[in-house]
Amino acid sequence: MSLIIAIVCGTTVSIVTAGCFQRFPGLGLPEIFYRYFPKGLAIALIALTALSWMSGGILVVYSFTRTMGMFFNPEMNEFLFLFIMVVACIFAGSRSSRSVQFSLEILLLLTAPLGLFILYKAVTDHWVSWDAMRVVAGYVHQAPTFKSIAAATFLFSGYLNLSLFNRLNPPGFKLKHRWVIPIVGVIFAFYTFFIPIGFHGTMAVEQYVFLWSITADSMIMQYGFVQRVLFTFLIVFSFLSLMFVMNTFHSAMEFFKSCSPRHRPKAEEMPVPKANWIYCAVFGVLSFIYCFWANEQKNQWATEWWLMIRFCVEVFLMLLLLIIVFLARKDPNVRAAKGGSANYGK
Template structure:
């Protein structure tokens, strides 16, 4: 069960490319990005570990169940809905930027909305499955995409065109104070643990996330990689010219052998899989959270056949994604993404505070079996 948790960490750690995180960071590369990344390593690790350790107090419970257990419905339901909404917005943003990327790089002549319809349908179908299905699918998809990730990483690092001096120059600017936007963007590398808010339902009662030390390691790897490799390819100045920064960076690499020449297409395949996965997970989480707004709702991680309400909710999400696609353009989308990143960051802090304090409260109760466990670091 442990590995399922890490699949979420892995793909969320990589999906940031579709949410303009590299672009946001690069824009402030001379004033605070590096410090922001360093700070976010600390903040992200702290947030994730405290939340994970606190979640141990609530075996087999997702965030909605925890909230409903400790708060009255009129407090809990809006909070759950808010969390669901935050997932939903993430899904909508990723679907939009996936459509834009694919439209721009693969099928420029194709009708944008036709394209969006396909993506929305895929996310709808996948998101409306049961929680267990989503988890199984995550595993298979992550395992399928890992070789592609390894290939791209290898190609990037071993590339002779990569200018290490440029990277060193930018890395030297670590003394500037970062803005909140940068920190919010950079903490997104660590956000994979948030999936526990829903998928903790599936974990066995004595579940414990093991190998917690890998969390900061993975996050650091992803953040440094996403931030510095484009700088190495495009130079310290030219790098800010691109919105779809990583697509262009991937296009700077060539494979000498094989059917496919441009690494860029591998990158596109990888990111369409990752985005669809992200959309699946976020649609699913949002759906489950909205369903759990009612305090009487009982979570069912395994439901076959798929109930109608799943389809209805996901269809609504799809409609939202579609409407957003009609309203947004690249510029608006970017602004919304930045706002969302900051909101998500603050929500993560709130979640951490709520879950941790509830865990402490639960630990203080005399009937708690093992008080030693409550004394987790950071509380």
């Protein structure tokens, strides 16, 4: 039931919010806030958004470090994995918005075939118990929990990239094929929930901490020189983690910089400003501090709270943007779609 509600909520919030951003091409979330809200309120909202992006990246850095240390090389110092990840993300996140956008597209194209291959192997594996999935599906009448709904809606949160990268959209931009969002969301929601149940059963599945890593290790390829699907999964997991942390560090950096009303964002920055290095380095140091403090239980607690707060923030952001769109329609002197991208990059 939580999945079903999350699909409806996630689809609604993502399509409505994306439609609102479409009305302000060339403007990121900070520019929209400064245009329609008092300066103090705009700065507070931008800072809140920056903290949410930064905390999400730090949580993924810890998860990546623990997963790679557990399955790739348990005898290796886990802080070495952390150092490699942090250095890569500091370098990637400090680039210009245009460079980060291109990097995300390239990494997605490289990762998609491997990810689809893992999903195909999961469905066609003869060890999958479809009866176990049907048993769990029979509990659809059970009352949902807010925590589960918030976690499931995270599958639809990719639209939040528009809060920053909408700056790169030219006037007259149209976001097409939004009907794909619920279809892709439904597929990945049921895949990520039911496939581990099919491999591990209805009782044991909740006992695993690294659930999808164990699930991938349950699959075997009978061709090629790599037999364990886990190795392929770790490659995909590494790419996805790098993409996510690069994006969150860059977005948090840009939002913190936008807390200054005098800041003028640029699509291309060459050479990279020192401020970019400083902000991303601070995020990296905070990642080390969090990894020193956290363990599996603390990280589970922090992640659950982050997912719930993120869901509330997304709904709040949707309502704010609807109010802004109403104000833009009400004021005949507002031309939000003009001038934003023209000034961007100068």
